[in-house]
Amino acid sequence: MSSPVLLPGATGLNGSGQQTTLGVMGGGQLGRMFVQAAQAMGYFTVVLDPDVISPAGLVSHYHIKTDYLDEQGLTQLLQRCAAVTTEFENVPAAALVTLGAARPAAPSADAVAIAQDRIKEKAHLARSGVPVAPYAVIESAAQLTAVADDLLPGILKTARLGYDGKGQVRVSSRADLVAAWDALKNVPCVLEQMLPLVAECSVIVARGWDGTCVNFAPQRNLHRAGILAVTEAFDGNLPAQLAEKAVQAAKNIAEELNYVGVLCVEFFVLQEGSPERARLGGLVVNEMAPRPHNSGHYTLDACDLSQFDLQVRTLAGLPLVQPRQHSAAVMLNLLGDLWPENLPEHAASDPAHMTARGTPRWQQVLALPGVHLHLYGKLKASKGRKMGHLTVTAATPEQARTTALAAAEILGIAPF
Ligand code: ATP
Ligand code: MG
Numbered sequence: 001m002s003s004p005v006l007l008p009g010a011t012g013l014n015g016s017g018q019q020t021t022l023g024v025m026g027g028g029q030l031g032r033m034f035v036q037a038a039q040a041m042g043y044f045t046v047v048l049d050p051d052v053i054s055p056a057g058l059v060s061h062y063h064i065k066t067d068y069l070d071e072q073g074l075t076q077l078l079q080r081c082a083a084v085t086t087e088f089e090n091v092p093a094a095a096l097v098t099l100g101a102a103r104p105a106a107p108s109a110d111a112v113a114i115a116q117d118r119i120k121e122k123a124h125l126a127r128s129g130v131p132v133a134p135y136a137v138i139e140s141a142a143q144l145t146a147v148a149d150d151l152l153p154g155i156l157k158t159a160r161l162g163y164d165g166k167g168q169v170r171v172s173s174r175a176d177l178v179a180a181w182d183a184l185k186n187v188p189c190v191l192e193q194m195l196p197l198v199a200e201c202s203v204i205v206a207r208g209w210d211g212t213c214v215n216f217a218p219q220r221n222l223h224r225a226g227i228l229a230v231t232e233a234f235d236g237n238l239p240a241q242l243a244e245k246a247v248q249a250a251k252n253i254a255e256e257l258n259y260v261g262v263l264c265v266e267f268f269v270l271q272e273g274s275p276e277r278a279r280l281g282g283l284v285v286n287e288m289a290p291r292p293h294n295s296g297h298y299t300l301d302a303c304d305l306s307q308f309d310l311q312v313r314t315l316a317g318l319p320l321v322q323p324r325q326h327s328a329a330v331m332l333n334l335l336g337d338l339w340p341e342n343l344p345e346h347a348a349s350d351p352a353h354m355t356a357r358g359t360p361r362w363q364q365v366l367a368l369p370g371v372h373l374h375l376y377g378k379l380k381a382s383k384g385r386k387m388g389h390l391t392v393t394a395a396t397p398e399q400a401r402t403t404a405l406a407a408a409e410i411l412g413i414a415p416f
Contacts, residue, residue: 004104006082006316008042019044021061022315023081023103025068025095027054029376029386030292031087033300035060037308043316046080048073055376056087068095078102085261085315089115089290090161106209106261106315107290114257115290118159118190125285127256128249130267133284134193144181147174151193156180159188168226170194195276195284199269201238202295203250206262206310206320213251214310214322216303218243219295221266222416227335227384230404230416231295233302234328234397242269245283253288262311264293294333294386301372301391302329327370327393330404334360334388338411339381364410368403370394 006020022038024031027049035045035056046062047054057063062080066073069092077084083104086096089112096109114120119137126132136147138156156177158167169180171191181189200221207213220237222230238246250265266286270277296307305313305323313320336342340358365371375388390407394400405415
């Protein structure tokens with residue numbers, strides 16, 4: 001179903017005086033920031049997430065606490081909302097089909113189903129004009145045996161349900177590969193050739209019901225242990241030609257899927273002089289996320305429209321205008337590792353990294369210029385868990401980097 005224009009505020013549905021309510025499947029931090037952007041514009045919000053203390057549920061007008069496939073929960077959601085979006089790609093496709101039949105839903109169940117499955121996803125990404133990493137589909141023992149030598153060393157990735165490096169095993173020999181596939185319980189996988197990366201980047205686009213497509217400039221991303229650690233967003237973060245190519249590829253993918261909503265596409269930049277670069281070119285497309293993305297969190301503080309503002313606009317059928325970045329920015333992810341209970345013993349007892357109350361040293365960090373702290377309201381700080389992020393904005397890339405490095409040192413994040 002395509003969207004009529006859903007204006008915010010108490011203009012009333014048929015003059016009833018009701019507030020226009022936007023719905024979101026999933027109550028994580030991305031849902032929270034969507035809810036906050038929608039509320040800032042005057043919408044009411046409803047979140048469906050089984051977790052009683054989910055980050056988005058805590059700040060939404062309404063929170064339906066049922067399973068994603070629960071019929072009553074989905075019915076309640078439809079009663080409440082005028083349109084619905086998602087905040088994570090593993091929302092069951094069947095739920096999105098139900099929702100999409102009754103209300104405008106963006107992204108569509110079809111687009112989400114493709115992003116949920118690396119095998120389907122690769123086929124789409126390959127049509128973007130930028131190559132994917134050489135890969136083989138592994139769904140049977142015969143396919144495992146038939147893998148070409150040049151895919152090793154490689155990374156075996158489960159076709160479904162992977163995120164933050166989960167569901168991935170690095171393999172360097174055939175024996176490794178067999179063991180890794182067993183460890184992954186022989187579920188459908190893809191084996192990708194390990195590529196020599198010099199950098200990673202991502203592009204966020206927003207596409208409306210009428211096909212209008214706007215974008216942010218590519219971000220440069222640093223991953224540690226498979227998890228995004230740092231995003232640098234400023235002029236000169238990537239070679240201009242490459243950045244242009246990445247934007248075009250991301251737009252092609254959105255167009256190809258007839259996508260509505262915010263879409264993030266991740267890319268690898270290959271090392272100069274490597275045989276892989278000679279064969280594939282400088283840029284390889286890695287994967288897409290059918291939603292706002294961690295690498296776009298800086299847009300909240302460094303751009304005149306954030307990725308969440310654009311998610312609201314695409315869903316509600318409001319005008320899409322090209323966002324403008326007004327500050328150089330560096331974003332640092334705040335993982336649970338930084339909380340005292342997770343620090344190695346020597347650091348945990350070192351007052352340099354935490355306050356007396358046992359939280360990271362927010363006061364010292366907030367004393368730096370241009371620092372924006374975002375915490376997601378999660379109670380348990382386990383290792384690798386995304387607890388929040390910190391964006392440093394500045395007039396120049398150099399200033400943003402210098403301050404971000406100072407913040408990283410205060411918090412115990414390794415320099416970059
Ligand atoms: P996300 O949290 O972004 O959804 P994910 O778990 O789906 O992550 P990928 O993006 O596939 O995983 O991989 C995680 C990281 O592992 C990449 O950002 C990159 O640093 C590294 N990586 C993945 N595939 C390759 C490859 N073929 N060659 C080299 N490095 C790779
Ligand atoms: Mg990724």
